[in-house]
Amino acid sequence: MDTQYVKGDCIFARINKTIKQYEYLTEDIETEVMIIGGGVTGAILGYYFSKNNINCVILEKARIGHGSTSITTSLLQYELDSNAMELKSYTSMENIIKSYKLGIKALDEIQEFIDKYGNRCDFKRVDSFLYTAKKLEKKGMEEEYDIRKEAGLPVEFIDEDNNPFLFDVKGGVLGKGGGAVFDPYKFTHHLIEVSCEKGLRAYENTEVIDVKYCDDGVTVETVYGHKVKGKIVIVATGYNTELFTKRTFGTKTTTFNIATSPIDNIEDIYKNVVTRDNRVPYNYFRTTRDNRLIIGGEDINFIPDIYNEQLCSKSYETLEQRLKSLFPNLNIEIEYRYCGAFASTQDNLGFIGKDPTNSKLWYCLGYGANGILFAMLGGMMLSKLYSGEVDKDMNLFKVDRFDH
Ligand SMILES: Cc1cc2nc3c(=O)[nH]c(=O)nc-3n(C[C@H](O)[C@H](O)[C@H](O)COP(=O)(O)OP(=O)(O)OC[C@H]3O[C@@H](n4cnc5c(N)ncnc54)[C@H](O)[C@@H]3O)c2cc1C
Structure with missing residues (x-):
């Protein structure tokens, strides 16, 4: 458990038996996309990338779904933290309405996953x-x-x-x-199970401790000294981003x-x-x-x-x-x-996209009270982006939108 960021008797980690244990990485491997963090965000990314036939790996430093995913209320709603009129000083009304509608799209996507693969996470719209x-x-x-x-x-x-x-x-x-409501721990495990059938590889107890970029990709090193080489790295580490960037989110x-x-x-x-x-x-x-x-x-x-x-x-x-x-x-x-x-952020939205100065460093950070829905949007948008398709709504979540 990420003891620095989570504390107490977390309901979802307690009421669920460990659904599956994943191996830790014991060799050097290659992939296309490295997803760092095995919370609900990493699992959602793994799902969309593997669904789009993109080779990907999840590296989780502790256990799958035991970071802030184990304590999220999983109260999913399209509206944002603040009312539209309060948000107007930070963004346009057009953007606010757009983000409401994107929230509904994200809810529909979760529903679609449940309809297709079964309701194993107590989902209810x-x-x-x-x-x-x-x-x-x-x-x-x-x-x-x-x-x-x-x-x-x-x-x-x-x-x-x-x-x-x-x-x-x-x-x-x-x-x-x-x-909507669901059990985030069960949802995370279900996503990873489905994705592994599509080619995702997931490792837990595999902390990433170093990142090196070169012309043709990125290599990360794990705590046990193994290397994973890929084309890009996606930071899905929740509130721990210091290893990858000095940016504050x-x-x-x-x-x-x-x-x-x-x-x-x-x-x-x-x-x-x-x-x-x-x-x-x-x-x-x-x-x-x-x-x-x-x-x-x-x-x-x-x-x-x-x-x-x-x-x-x-x-x-x-x-x-x-x-x-x-x-x-x-x-x-x-x-x-x-x-x-x-x-939380001034406009209540998370961060989805590339680092402005490093095209091999991508982020999917579901900050704000709607983190899980933002992660769904991140999964859709970033998997498309990897295939060369730019979703114009991604501008709402731009990593450098508060830079002056
Ligand atoms: C009390 C509470 C209530 C919330 N309620 C809601 C809610 O109702 N609805 C909502 O949408 N959101 C809610 N949130 C926000 C919530 O935190 C996020 O939406 C979501 O759970 C975040 O998931 P995540 O996968 O991004 O982060 P996490 O679950 O924290 O996953 C990040 C993972 O990255 C791993 N990691 C970190 N560093 C490394 C490294 N170097 N190498 C490998 N792995 C690493 C960590 O171990 C961790 O497992 C709530 C948050 C809190 C604290």
Whole structure:
């Protein structure tokens, strides 16, 4: 486990038995594309590259799916972290709408994978709900609703008159079919299994410790002294990018999740929606297939000393109180508490593409609350790019878009 960036009793790593163990690399090998990092992002890249018949290898320093993938809430939604009006100072409205629509495309792609290969990761397509419990913020919600409606997105406005939820809603936007939930650990393993049948090679316990570029490609060296040679290297290492670049990507925070024991009387309405409030810092919650509630948020400035139990306990306590106030009728017992690094960007988007100064160094970094959907887009866009096809929407995720 990446102990520096993940801490606590991570629900998805605990409730799942190890699905498969992968070998560590014991020889020098050659490939076309080296994907560094075996989290959900690396697995998604492995899937799209192998699907497009491109020879590729995943190198994971610890265990597959045990980095931030083991703690992601896996609350998937097309909307971004901030409302469209808040984002307008950082990007254009056209880009915001485009990224909403790309989010839906990414959700559809996950659905397509599930339809084709079976639902082994408790995937469920649901609605997404963004709301405020403050009267003063109702207008902002109405604006968000109007923007999405005008863009042709299927939305419904919820307020006190038609609120189907048991908690207080002054204004909210329900995005029909705009969300999904799954088990990220199972999804990661399923992707790799399917991809290995298409030619992907995946190695765990294989840390990359050095990278060297030459005219015809890249060579990386692993911790046990073996070399992997390829044409390009893709950094899918989540929040650990220092080995590959001095660039800083996004602002790091520490974010927290807690998960309850199974609850037998959760109303069905909560099983068909992923919810986020408009508070600062925000909270978000979802249910699981075995009727648990997971709530997350309470982000604080990044603590490199993630073992600071006192700070962690305070955030877990706040989340528990929040959950109890949202669901006073339920018997809530917290079974898992965990936290980890998280990074966000001004425009809420991740980074997909080539390094501006090195065409053999590529990135797929799903920063922001929609990291998994960005990774899906990264898989599609980068596998096309390798075959010479440039997706113009990749501009939204350009690595140097904040350079001055
Ligand atoms: C509490 C929390 C909740 C979140 N909730 C959501 C959510 O609801 N929805 C969402 O979309 N996103 C969410 N995120 C963001 C989430 O982190 C990402 O979307 C996603 O899990 C990141 O996956 P990844 O594969 O990029 O990173 P990771 O899972 O961290 O994988 C990176 C891997 O790279 C490996 N690695 C690093 N360095 C090397 C090296 N030198 N050599 C080889 N391997 C290396 C690591 O060991 C690690 O396994 C959440 C994050 C947190 C912390």
